[in-house]
Amino acid sequence: MKEALLYERLDSALRCTLCERRCIIGEGKRGFCGMRINQEGRLYTASYASISAVEPRPIEIKPFYHFYPASEAITFSTWGCNLACRWCQNWHLSQRRGEGRRITPAEMLQLALEARVQGTCASFNEPTLLFEYCLELFPLARERGLYNTFVSNGYMSEAALRRLADAGLDAINIDMKGSDKVYRRYCSGARAMVVWRNISLARKLGMHVEVVNLLVTGVNDSEEDVRYVVENHLRYAGEDVPLHFTRYHPAYRFSAPPTPVERLEAACEFAKREGVLYPYLGNVPGHRYENTYCHACGKLLIRRHSYRVLDYKLSRDKRCLHCGAEIPLVGEYCG
Template identity: 55%
Template sequence: MREAKLYKNFGDHARCLVCWRLCKIKDYGYCRTRVYKDGKLYTLTYGNISACENRPMEIKPFFHFKPGDYSMTFSTYSCNLDCPWCQNWHLSKTPPRESYEYFPPEKLVELAYKNSNGVCASFNEPTLLFEYLLDLFPLAKSKGLHTTMVSNGYMTPKALKMLREAGLDGMNIDVKGDEDVYTLIGGKAKYVWRTAEEAKRLGIHLEIVNLVITDVNDREDDFEWLVENHVKYVGEEVPLHFTRYFPAYLFDKPPTKIEKLEKAAEIARKEGVKFVYIGNVPGHRLENTFCPNCGKLLIRRYSYRVLENKIKNGKCFSCGEKIYGVF
């Protein structure tokens, strides 16, 4: 066990300050990755790696961060929210193993340096790897690797700032839906938008994803709410991905209708969002990146592959429009 980095000690319990649950912990916190013992709060996830795989940036999805690159993608266990449609439930619904083969950050960076372009915390909620990431990111940066995470965004501003100071380059935040949706999964939407707003302010590359779930968040009102908040908190230039849901874990509703995704994208474009994408629909036109000024095709994709990239020095090859992202 490693002592946690962000908590307050009250003698007979601790207050965890990593995520917005702000758990009062006398034994285990909600996510069961923090334990109070002998007057200190410890993390059970340090080096407790559940999966590790070299994956393209587009699968996360990052469409405006190093297109075509790969990242050594890794995870631990558990989650701080409770989505009944979770795609990675076999990891997120499993508490951390208290007996495991330790995977040091140096080993992961070495693996990434030999085989990839960066490191990415993903699969389950990476906030639960907080202490590990604080040590991993500087090591990765020292080797010239980029550092990203795919998150539900339910971390505190202090935790986000510490991750940025450690070297976090890019962040993909999955916004689940409005306050009704977050009530269902045990959170509050306002905290996620606050994280997104703060990430952009700190200079972290940001992309927003909305998994459109049949009969949960697939009404026009839901899309309008999402787009309104997207423009308000992170602005028109931050990419917005509407991703198709497929049945998983406890949810057996049919897959999202493609016309629903197209309606969401239409609403976003009408409200001025410059880069709108549809995900999990291979071959769809809105897998591609277009210049928001002249309309030229800039990046052509199929599924998770980049087939053509015409962005030059971060600008449209045709009209010179600056394109948001890290290219």
């Protein structure tokens, strides 16, 4: 185990400051995520280089739709999570503590180079739990011309996000669950405003940001819930940040039926009317809202199917080929 970087000593315990749960952890105990342990007055991470899954995956599957289109990233995870959402699609990794395969940051970079991918991506479970690992991997990857990305619930502390940015985190996809009511009831008492703060901070730190809102049937798919997300997206992320409404399917401890597609379509259309330039619909393969349409003239620019790019019609300087509008998109097309 490796000593954790972000914690404070209290009188008879330690306070972990990696995420906004700020767990107070007594001797021999673990924090909420199960992966930070107090041993003899020092905090250790049990996730460092303990890799539960690793494989190259398309960047669109994260989803990132405005970042190095059609590229691939070596995608890896560990175990545990600082939230415990009852519909978690990756609960077999996020809600367990397993023995991962030992892969050092240098070995991960080697896997990426051998797979000839364009970047790295910490994903599947909450990547903040690989904080110390990513602080070592990201500069190595950047030196070799690779980008670095996170698919996160956005619940890390401000200090953690700043350190990740300094280490070379280029892009972050943040899953916004909804209002405080949703977080309190279904995500073990977390706070929505922390996530909005980090979305805003990530932008200020110069990262590329995309936001996902998984619409869960009967939980956060009402008009009021969608209005909350859209209004705050415009306030904290900005109109040019892509907003993905994704379809829920029953998983883990949740058995409500999948989100009706009409509700996802209504969410996308509402977001567009309110001023979000790039709302998308996810987990519905072949849907027209998987595509990118120019915000100025409405022409089809990027056609996708099941997170694969089929057609790409932008100029080299990322302008619409029809009207010349500048499209907010980072990195070159890799298809």
